Amino acid sequence: MSKIIIQPGQLGPKKEKQSISISELYHENTKLQPSLPIEMIATGNYEEAEILAMARGYKKYRLSPRIKLPEIENLLPSASTFDEVVASRRSVRDFSEEELSLSELSKVLHQSYGITGEIKRPDGGTIPLRSAPSGGALYPAEIYLGIRNVSEVEPGIYHYNVPDHALELLIPGDPTERLYEVCCQQEYVKEASVVFLISGVLQRTKRKYGERGYRYVLLDVGHLGQNIYLSCTSLSLAIMTTCGFYDDEANKLLRVDGIDETTLYVAFVGKKKEAMDHPPTSFL
Numbered sequence: 001m002s003k004i005i006i007q008p009g010q011l012g013p014k015k016e017k018q019s020i021s022i023s024e025l026y027h028e029n030t031k032l033q034p035s036l037p038i039e040m041i042a043t044g045n046y047e048e049a050e051i052l053a054m055a056r057g058y059k060k061y062r063l064s065p066r067i068k069l070p071e072i073e074n075l076l077p078s079a080s081t082f083d084e085v086v087a088s089r090r091s092v093r094d095f096s097e098e099e100l101s102l103s104e105l106s107k108v109l110h111q112s113y114g115i116t117g118e119i120k121r122p123d124g125g126t127i128p129l130r131s132a133p134s135g136g137a138l139y140p141a142e143i144y145l146g147i148r149n150v151s152e153v154e155p156g157i158y159h160y161n162v163p164d165h166a167l168e169l170l171i172p173g174d175p176t177e178r179l180y181e182v183c184c185q186q187e188y189v190k191e192a193s194v195v196f197l198i199s200g201v202l203q204r205t206k207r208k209y210g211e212r213g214y215r216y217v218l219l220d221v222g223h224l225g226q227n228i229y230l231s232c233t234s235l236s237l238a239i240m241t242t243c244g245f246y247d248d249e250a251n252k253l254l255r256v257d258g259i260d261e262t263t264l265y266v267a268f269v270g271k272k273k274e275a276m277d278h279p280p281t282s283f284l
């Protein structure tokens with residue numbers, strides 16, 4: 001998989017044109033081919049200890065102040081059916097000033113990337129499984145939250161600690177101005193209660209799948225993003241996602257290096273404005 005098949009500017013085997021874009025080059029070089037030896041498709045021979053380490057795909061900020069999120073069993077079930085949720089899912093860009101409740105945030109996080117099951121290991125232990133599917137169950141994503149307006153939570157930048165279902169405070173204080181700059185001065189930052197920033201820890205997946213694993217990280221984050229959308233829809237919350245963010249400014253804010261771990265996805269979440277009588281206006 002690491003063998004370069006086409007060089008930039010060269011004619012590829014199936015190409016007519018003279019120049020090849022970076023994405024074409026990458027895609028071509030990460031295609032599975034029947035001719036590839038199986039060990040190039042996925043590295044499979046791991047020691048037990050390595051499998052265990054890989055199954056612990058999450059970060060914990062052990063020294064940060066933390067807020068335990070309300071347990072999911074204690075939250076009310078959604079009144080909407082799955083059919084209704086799918087049919088009504090929309091990007092909603094009208095946020096109310098009403099604060100989001102901690103229970104709502106807890107539910108969205110759990111339904112997006114929380115632990116929902118487990119599989120047994122041969123040694124009798126378990127490997128946790130999440131609400132989003134993940135290539136190799138490696139869970140490369142981390143969720144950070146710019147919290148502005150959530151009940152019982154001081155504004156700040158937080159990290160979602162998945163196994164403990166808790167928020168960890170990384171940077172105290174109102175994050176609005178920093179996030180406004182990070183998100184290309186989009187006004188939604190000033191209106192939404194929470195800005196979700198999702199990163200990918202690329203080696204969690206690339207270690208097993210090589211360069212092709214980068215594709216899987218993006219696919220994983222897409223699944224996670226759709227879960228956020230569906231969860232918000234079932235709670236009648238407003239959500240919209242954006243690709244409009246300055247990558248390295250986001251990485252700097254989250255204190256990640258932009259190489260091993262890098263910001264991939266941003267979404268704005270809040271209560272909906274009651275009267276949403278006009279169609280969306282921005283499609284940045």
Ligand SMILES: Cc1cc2nc3c(=O)[nH]c(=O)nc-3n(C[C@H](O)[C@H](O)[C@H](O)COP(=O)(O)O)c2cc1C
Pocket residue numbers: 089090091092093240241242243244282283284
């Ligand atoms: C990867 C991605 C990036 C998006 N970026 C933006 C954005 O920057 N601004 C915006 O208003 N909507 C953005 N959207 C929302 C799309 O405009 C929206 O999904 C599309 O118009 C379909 O509408 P719906 O989500 O209401 O069904 C984005 C959606 C995706 C999946």
